[in-house]
Amino acid sequence: MKYKIADVALALAISTGAALATPGADDFRHKAMSSDAFEIASSKIALGQSENPKVKAFAKLMIHDHSLTTKHLLIGSGMSQADIDAKIAPGPDGKHKANDLVDQSHADSLDKLGSEKGKDFDSDYMSGQVSGHKDAVSLFEDYARNGDDRSLRLWARTTLKKIKMHLAKADALDKGM
Numbered sequence: 425m426k427y428k429i430a431d432v433a434l435a436l437a438i439s440t441g442a443a444l445a446t447p448g449a450d451d452f453r454h455k456a457m458s459s460d461a462f463e464i465a466s467s468k469i470a471l472g473q474s475e476n477p478k479v480k481a482f483a484k485l486m487i488h489d490h491s492l493t494t495k496h497l498l499i500g501s502g503m504s505q506a507d508i509d510a511k512i513a514p515g516p517d518g519k520h521k522a523n524d525l526v527d528q529s530h531a532d533s534l535d536k537l538g539s540e541k542g543k544d545f546d547s548d549y550m551s552g553q554v555s556g557h558k559d560a561v562s563l564f565e566d567y568a569r570n571g572d573d574r575s576l577r578l579w580a581r582t583t584l585k586k587i588k589m590h591l592a593k594a595d596a597l598d599k600g601m
Contacts, residue, residue, distance in 0.1 A: 446566050446567060446569075446570035446571060446572075447563075447566075447567065448572055449571065449572055449573035449576050450501075452563070452567045452571060452576065452580070453497050453500070453501055453576070454501070454525075455563055456493065456497055456560070456563065456564070456580075457494060457497045457498075457501065457503070457508065457525065458525050458526065458527075458530075459490075459556060459559065459560050459563070460490040460491075460493055460494040460497070461494070461508055461511065461512045461525050461526055462512075462526065462530045462533075462534070462556060463486050463490040463553075463556060464486065464487055464490050464491060464494070464512065465512040465520070465526075465534055466486075466533070466534060466537055466549060466552060466553075467482075467483035467484075467486040467487045467490075468483075468487060469534065469537045469538050469549075470482075470483035470537075470545070470549050471483050471484070471487075473537065473538070473540060473541050473545045473549075474542075474545055474546050474549065475541070475542050475546075476546050478597060478600075479546050479549065479550065479597065482550075482553070482593060482594065482597055483549075485590075485593075486553070486590070489586060489590065493583060494508065496579065508525065511523050511524070511525040511526060512525065512526060514534075514535075514538070518538070519531075519535055520532075520534040520535055533552060536548065537549055537552075543601070546601055547598075547601045550594060550597050550598035550601055551598055553590075553594035553597075553598070554591065554594045554595050554598050557587060557590050557591035557594055558591060560587050560591075561584065561587055561588055561591055564580045564581075564583060564584040564587055565584060567580045568580040568581035568584055
């Protein structure tokens, strides 16, 4: 009977993803840097495309805060700030390219944002910020609870407060669009 209960518990954990959900330190660092890269790139676009002072102020906050988290994540990543800047910059044709930091979906989103202005831009930018910050909250909550690197786990826990604040601000601005 003991074995059957343990087998059921293990099967339940695997089927819900609980046993395999938390990324290792390197994977967490990479996912967080990828999130930061998109936040920074889209927010730089916002400074040029938005006409809404509240959206521009939010974009400035995103560039500042996500640059700080990226600086922390670069330690031990094997990447430099120049590597990240090159990967999030558009190519000579003005289009963003998918790479190991920016996936195709995010590259396409950056290109779409770059082609919009005014209220259309603001709406798409803010809804993307809400979605991105929800994903970041999930990533950081999971790593803060279950991460395999103690110092990175503590940093994730501390940083989570700021990400939740970003989400609340993004959500409020998005609802006001």
